[in-house]
Amino acid sequence: MKNIHVSTKVNGDEMEFICPPDETLLDALRGRMGLSGAKEGCGTGDCGACTVVMDGRVVASCLVLGAEADGAEITTVEGMSTGDTLHPLQQSFIDNAALQCGICTPGILVAAQNLLERNPDPSETEIRYWLAGNLCRCTGYDKIIKAVQIAAAEMRGA
Amino acid sequence: MQYMKPQTAAEAATLLAQNAGAARVLAGGTDLLVQMKSGMIEPQMIVDIKHMAEVREIAEEDGGLRIGAGVSGQQLGEHAGAVAMWPGVVEAVELIGSTQVQGRCTMVGNMCNGSPAADSVPAMMAAGAVARIAGPNGVRDLAVEEFPLGPGKIALEVGEFVTSVFLPARPKGASDAYLRFIPRTEMDIAVANAGVNIALAADGTIKAARIAIGAVGPKVRLVEEAAAAIIGTKLEPEAEAAMVAAARAAASPISDKRGTVEFRIQVVGVLVRRAAHIAMARAKKAGENT
Ligand SMILES: Cc1cc2nc3c(=O)[nH]c(=O)nc-3n(C[C@H](O)[C@H](O)[C@H](O)COP(=O)(O)OP(=O)(O)OC[C@H]3O[C@@H](n4cnc5c(N)ncnc54)[C@H](O)[C@@H]3O)c2cc1C
Ligand code: FES
Ligand code: FES
Numbered sequence: 001m002k003n004i005h006v007s008t009k010v011n012g013d014e015m016e017f018i019c020p021p022d023e024t025l026l027d028a029l030r031g032r033m034g035l036s037g038a039k040e041g042c043g044t045g046d047c048g049a050c051t052v053v054m055d056g057r058v059v060a061s062c063l064v065l066g067a068e069a070d071g072a073e074i075t076t077v078e079g080m081s082t083g084d085t086l087h088p089l090q091q092s093f094i095d096n097a098a099l100q101c102g103i104c105t106p107g108i109l110v111a112a113q114n115l116l117e118r119n120p121d122p123s124e125t126e127i128r129y130w131l132a133g134n135l136c137r138c139t140g141y142d143k144i145i146k147a148v149q150i151a152a153a154e155m156r157g158a
Numbered sequence: 159m160q161y162m163k164p165q166t167a168a169e170a171a172t173l174l175a176q177n178a179g180a181a182r183v184l185a186g187g188t189d190l191l192v193q194m195k196s197g198m199i200e201p202q203m204i205v206d207i208k209h210m211a212e213v214r215e216i217a218e219e220d221g222g223l224r225i226g227a228g229v230s231g232q233q234l235g236e237h238a239g240a241v242a243m244w245p246g247v248v249e250a251v252e253l254i255g256s257t258q259v260q261g262r263c264t265m266v267g268n269m270c271n272g273s274p275a276a277d278s279v280p281a282m283m284a285a286g287a288v289a290r291i292a293g294p295n296g297v298r299d300l301a302v303e304e305f306p307l308g309p310g311k312i313a314l315e316v317g318e319f320v321t322s323v324f325l326p327a328r329p330k331g332a333s334d335a336y337l338r339f340i341p342r343t344e345m346d347i348a349v350a351n352a353g354v355n356i357a358l359a360a361d362g363t364i365k366a367a368r369i370a371i372g373a374v375g376p377k378v379r380l381v382e383e384a385a386a387a388i389i390g391t392k393l394e395p396e397a398e399a400a401m402v403a404a405a406r407a408a409a410s411p412i413s414d415k416r417g418t419v420e421f422r423i424q425v426v427g428v429l430v431r432r433a434a435h436i437a438m439a440r441a442k443k444a445g446e447n448t
Contacts, residue, residue, distance in 0.1 A: 004161055021161035021204065022194070044192050046345070048258055057232055057261035063191045064262070065184075067161045068206065111257060132344040133256020 008069040010035065011079030019066040026050045028066035029076060037077035037106040041135070048134035051107035052076045058114045060133075077106035080113060089113055089151040098147035100138040108134045112148045120156050124149065159202055163209040167292040167321055170205055175294045175317025177203045183319050184208075185228055186262035188255065189271045205319075213321055216240060221327030224290075227266035227320050232257075234265065244325050245440060246334030246353055246433075250281035253338060256345055266320045269302065272310040273347075275373035279306065280353035281336040283370035283380050287325050293318035303370070306377035331445030332357035332366075335436035337429045338373075341416075348373040349417040352405070352429040356388075356437040358445055364388050369401070369434070374409035374426045381408040384430060393438050401434065402427040 003018045010033060017032040026043075029035045029052070041047035043062045050062040053075040080087040089109050092098070099105045108131060115122055115130045122130070127148050128141070136144060164170040174181050181203040184190055193199045207213055213228040216237050223240055231251045234240055241248050251265045254277050265278040269289070279302065287302045294317040302323070305313050314320070338351035351372040359365040367385040372378040383404035391397035411422035 002160060021159045024191070043195060045188055045255070045259060048256065051258055054261070057230065058257050059261040060188075060258040063187050063258075065161065065187070065191070065204070065206075068184075068187075068208075129344065130257050133258045 004067045004070075006066055006070045008071065009073045011075055017066070021065070021067055023066045024062050025052070025054075025064040025066050025069050025074070026061040028069070029061060029074075032066075035076050035078050038110075039103050039106060041103065046133075046135070047104070048107045048111065048131075049104055051110045051134065053110060053114055056114075058111050075110070077110050080109060087113065088154050089116070089148065092147040092151035092154070093144075096143055096147040096150060098139055098143040104134060104136040104139075108136070108144060112151075116148075116152050116155060120152060122148075122152065159204065161204045161206065163206045165209055167210060167212070167297075167319075170207055170210070170319060171293050171317050173203065173205050174319060178316045181205055183270070185264040185267035185270075186230060186259075188259050188263045189267060207319060207321075210321075219324065223325045224322050225265065225325065226322050227264060229264060231255075231260040231263050231265070235260070240325075243328060244285055244334060246336045246355065246437065247278065247281045247285050247287070247325060250278045250336035250338075250353060253277045253336075266323055269305060269323075270312055270314070270320060272306060272308075272312045272377075274306070274309055274375060274377050275348045275351065276378065277336070277338060277348060277351060277372075279378040280351050280370035280372040281334065282323065282325075282353075283378060284334055284336075284353035284355040284368045285325055286355070286368060287323050289320050290322045290324065291318050292321045297321075299324075303380040306379075308376045311377075329357050329365075331360075331441050333437050333440030333444050335433040335440065337433045337436075339425045339429060347416065350374050350409075350411075350422050350426040350429055352426060352433045354430065354433040354437045356434065356441045358438075358441045362442070363390060363392055364438075367434075369405065369430060371405055371409060371426050371430065374411040374422045376410075379408065381405050383408065388434065393434060398431060398434070402431050405430040 039049040041049035045060045045063045052061045182201040184206045208228040213226040217224045268276045268278045282302045334355040336353045338348035340346035355368045357366040369384040384401045387400035406427045
């Protein structure tokens with residue numbers, strides 16, 4: 001098994017790492033780059049806890065090979081806040097109790113941010129469908145949807 | 159395991175042919191990585207085909223569209239031309255998985271996985287889609303209805319892979335639709351599914367039709383008898399009943415935890431009927447707008 005040299009950009013920073021060809025992007029992020037925001041829930045694309053943005057698209061990093069990140073641009077939950085200032089979505093999740101254990105939260109935040117970049121004023125149905133691949137075992141989805149709606153309104157300046 | 163990213167189709171075909179049995183094509187990876195992780199397959203080589211320019215684009219060709227084998231579901235859904243021309247195919251692709259899956263999955267990967275329940279395949283068959291295949295002996299075209307051979311089995315020879323799928327140009331007053339039945343609204347495998355493509359004559363009768371059904375047999379299949387039942391009609395109740403009966407007669411499902419034989423046969427008829435009416439309504443509208 002020949003290790004692979006990967007050059008990528010994560011949250012705006014140039015990153016280089018070496019990994020075996022069968023290592024997932026999720027494992028590379030967590031194990032090699034020290035970015036433990038993305039979580040492993042299922043490892044099979046079903047739960048969304050490992051969600052990151054790759055070249056502008058929301059993906060399950062457990063179903064991406066680290067080697068595939070070569071030349072790509074990745075955004076993780078670690079890239080959401082600006083210094084100590086939380087992203088409006090992060091603040092809204094805290095303010096509206098949209099999390100308990102928080103295992104699902106990074107993936108949901110990343111997916112929701114990507115949605116709001118595409119559509120600043122999504123309907124409740126649009127939010128529910130967009131986040132259908134993000135499972136949460138403890139909070140209940142209503143609070144999550146509400147937190148996204150409130151953050152969206154704030155970001156629109158409403 | 160080796161990870162390769164060939165830059166040309168010829169290079170990819172050579173890698174696949176030289177490592178027959180040990181190499182696997184990687185497109186979106188949403189089936190492949192799950193199978194690798196579960197230990198179902200242990201490839202010694204992964205051939206990532208996404209680095210060939212031709213594979214990543216949607217191109218207009220002879221009035222139709224050529225969809226590269228690396229085009230993700232989301233990319234297809236963002237293509238206004240594809241949505242307008244082949245709404246049924248796009249809606250089938252957009253039913254695959256979640257947003258996260260859509261960001262990666264491809265319609266060609268869906269077809270090459272060989273699942274009898276694959277969402278995009280009935281829609282592609284109904285559309286008359288043609289797969290372009292590259293291999294050690296050059297390039298060939300194969301109609302999508304010839305592609306699935308059985309569960310997990312597809313009509314590719316050693317060293318061959320699909321570079322694109324062609325969705326043909328369509329006449330005025332034609333459209334398509336795809337429906338599936340699943341127990342929940344998102345992220346599930348079809349218990350039965352159906353794709354219908356209809357072209358209308360100037361007087362509103364059905365001039366041409368193609369109907370395909372999936373998840374109700376060992377492979378997705380085109381049901382010519384069902385299409386024949388509505389050609390020359392306006393989908394009146396009698397023609398509709400004959401179409402539904404033909405679709406049910408063509409179904410040979412198994413019973414499993416997702417549905418019984420009786421249920422699947424019943425439901426596939428309902429799906430064909432509803433999809434035909436949606437395709438019909440869209441075709442009328444497409445005729446009015448042109
Ligand atoms: C959470 C989740 C939900 C899902 N939901 C659905 C669903 O609702 N409906 C559905 O139909 N599927 C579903 N799937 C399955 C999967 O996402 C689809 O089948 C998808 O379209 C596969 O495309 P891919 O590009 O990711 O394929 P890959 O995983 O890259 O490839 C699939 C197979 O085809 C081969 N292959 C890929 N491309 C080519 C090519 N160009 N030439 C030759 N061989 C090739 C690969 O070697 C592999 O064996 C789901 C998967 C996950 C993880
Ligand atoms: S860990 Fe990737 S989707 Fe669950
Ligand atoms: S907060 Fe615990 S899984 Fe969502």
